[in-house]
Amino acid sequence: MATLAPRAFAFCHTFGLTVWIALAEGSGWSLIGPGLLLLLWPAVAYLHAAGAQNSKRAEFKNLYLDSLLFGVWCGVLDFYVLATVTIGLACLMNNMVVGGLRRMTISMALFAGGALSWSLVTGFEFRPYVSTGLDIYQGAGAVIYLLALAYVMYGQNRKIGRSIVEIKFQNRVFHALLELGVAANRASNIHTLLDDSLKHLHADFPEYGFAVFLQERQRPEVTRYAAVAGLRLGAEDERRLGGLLATLQERQESTIKLREKTDGEQLYASSMAGRLSLYDGWLVVRAPKLDAPLERMLTLFVDQLAAATENKLLHLALKKTAERDGLTGLYNRGFFESALQLSIQGKNQAPSLDFAVLMMDVDGLKEVNDRYGHVAGDQLITTVAERLQVHCRASDILARYGGDEFVVLFPSADIAAANRLASLIRTHIEGQRCTITTANGERLTLELRLSLGGASSSEASAQEVLSLADERMYDDKSERRKQRAAHG
Numbered sequence: 455m456a457t458l459a460p461r462a463f464a465f466c467h468t469f470g471l472t473v474w475i476a477l478a479e480g481s482g483w484s485l486i487g488p489g490l491l492l493l494l495w496p497a498v499a500y501l502h503a504a505g506a507q508n509s510k511r512a513e514f515k516n517l518y519l520d521s522l523l524f525g526v527w528c529g530v531l532d533f534y535v536l537a538t539v540t541i542g543l544a545c546l547m548n549n550m551v552v553g554g555l556r557r558m559t560i561s562m563a564l565f566a567g568g569a570l571s572w573s574l575v576t577g578f579e580f581r582p583y584v585s586t587g588l589d590i591y592q593g594a595g596a597v598i599y600l601l602a603l604a605y606v607m608y609g610q611n612r613k614i615g616r617s618i619v620e621i622k623f624q625n626r627v628f629h630a631l632l633e634l635g636v637a638a639n640r641a642s643n644i645h646t647l648l649d650d651s652l653k654h655l656h657a658d659f660p661e662y663g664f665a666v667f668l669q670e671r672q673r674p675e676v677t678r679y680a681a682v683a684g685l686r687l688g689a690e691d692e693r694r695l696g697g698l699l700a701t702l703q704e705r706q707e708s709t710i711k712l713r714e715k716t717d718g719e720q721l722y723a724s725s726m727a728g729r730l731s732l733y734d735g736w737l738v739v740r741a742p743k744l745d746a747p748l749e750r751m752l753t754l755f756v757d758q759l760a761a762a763t764e765n766k767l768l769h770l771a772l773k774k775t776a777e778r779d780g781l782t783g784l785y786n787r788g789f790f791e792s793a794l795q796l797s798i799q800g801k802n803q804a805p806s807l808d809f810a811v812l813m814m815d816v817d818g819l820k821e822v823n824d825r826y827g828h829v830a831g832d833q834l835i836t837t838v839a840e841r842l843q844v845h846c847r848a849s850d851i852l853a854r855y856g857g858d859e860f861v862v863l864f865p866s867a868d869i870a871a872a873n874r875l876a877s878l879i880r881t882h883i884e885g886q887r888c889t890i891t892t893a894n895g896e897r898l899t900l901e902l903r904l905s906l907g908g909a910s911s912s913e914a915s916a917q918e919v920l921s922l923a924d925e926r927m928y929d930d931k932s933e934r935r936k937q938r939a940a941h942g
């Protein structure tokens with residue numbers, strides 16, 4: 455405990471003073487005997503503070519007791535002036551430092567109370583001066599005590615300074631972790647997740663550079679992700695990282711030195727092994743040296759990045775399953791219907807936004823299924839889906855509505871958009887050849903035929919646009935059937 459040494463010095467010195475006076479005045483053991491208690495108190499105070507649940511509070515009590523004891527002892531020494539002034543001041547100062555004016559006033563009262571009580575019990579005696587030698591002894595003791603106290607305070611200030619630096623660093627880490635969480639929530643895919651995460655990390659820790667590498671365990675050459683912020687990796691670093699990724703499973707250590715840079719900085723790589731179910735990866739950091747706080751920070755960032763990546767991969771997989779049609783990869787009916795509901799709301803709100811729909815049905819799928827098998831039918835469906843995708847714009851929502859039915863929603867568009875796509879289909883898809891493999895392995899070509907029906911919210915109420923398009927598609931189908939029948 456920091457106060458042990460100055461307190462032990464102060465009480466031992468006062469004991470020496472007592473012995474000096476006892477010898478000078480011939481009072482002998484009657485003064486020295488009780489003075490021995492002065493030697494005991496620092497140990498008692500130390501044990502009291504060390505054993506207390508709240509040692510700081512116990513030490514504050516000890517400081518009050520110091521004032522009381524010294525007050526009594528100044529009375530015992532008949533108020534030898536230099537001792538009374540220096541010891542009294544030291545008590546006031548100690549209490550002022552830890553508790554301001556309030557504590558100083560209480561300490562002053564305790565000191566005076568102790569002195570007064572002694573005078574009341576034994577009678578007031580005043581002997582302001584003993585000898586020059588004792589004055590020198592007391593003055594030197596006061597100086598040593600003050601210097602010892604200043605040294606203790608210096609040590610404590612340094613400790614506080616270091617704690618502040620550590621707390622500030624931890625705050626930055628905490629802030630960065632929060633930002634990583636926000637970036638992960640906002641990101642729509644793994645690339646933006648890693649990019650945004652590293653940008654945030656670099657903004658919070660501009661003194662470091664970061665890079666992250668992920669690759670799918672089963673297909674390392676196919677699925678890879680990388681992001682870099684505040685760091686330049688040479689071809690040699692990338693080659694080394696590639697090698698590390700390959701041997702990741704056998705490595706035990708979590709952070710390794712990747713390369714010593716020429717500018718005195720170094721590159722360290724922290725492994726994500728065991729944190730991702732389908733991926734392996736490294737977080738690379740450029741830093742002057744790898745100390746304990748940096749290592750702890752890297753572990754936290756690696757954990758957070760890995761958890762965010764894992765969650766995002768799961769989220770994307772679920773989203774895909776929920777939104778996409780398994781055979782064609784187009785949006786499914788559920789997704790289309792929610793998008794249509796949004797367009798219906800958009801039309802009914804002010805300012806109202808029109809939308810259009812184009813329904814399509816592949817002609818003759820049943821016959822293909824019946825004659826060549828369902829796998830051939832599936833090929834016909836996927837071919838139509840692929841070719842439709844070529845002619846749709848990014849804003850069009852193309853979905854597989856049912857078995858052989860497709861639909862396109864044109865948000866914020868009129869019937870012209872549906873007519874434009876219908877005419878592209880008639881020109882570029884209708885009558886085109888499609889190669890399929892039959893159930894008995896034969897390859898044959900079919901002609902693509904589609905019935906179409908478009909409608910928009912400018913010609914029917916928003917709720918009825920889809921059924922109007924559906925009706926028109928069936929009209930088109932009947933018309934085409936009639937035409938085919940007429941042509942034999």
Ligand SMILES: Nc1nc2c(ncn2[C@@H]2O[C@H](COP(=O)(O)OP(=O)(O)OP(=O)(O)O)[C@@H](O)[C@H]2O)c(=O)[nH]1
Nearest residue numbers: 815816817818819820821823828829831832857858
């Ligand atoms: N191969 C395959 N066939 C499917 C799938 N979903 C639905 N079908 C079949 O698609 C056919 C759809 O029926 P219809 O619309 O009467 O078939 P169609 O021959 O195109 O008749 P029209 O539309 O009147 O020209 C049925 O035979 C369904 O079994 C699928 O995912 N794969």
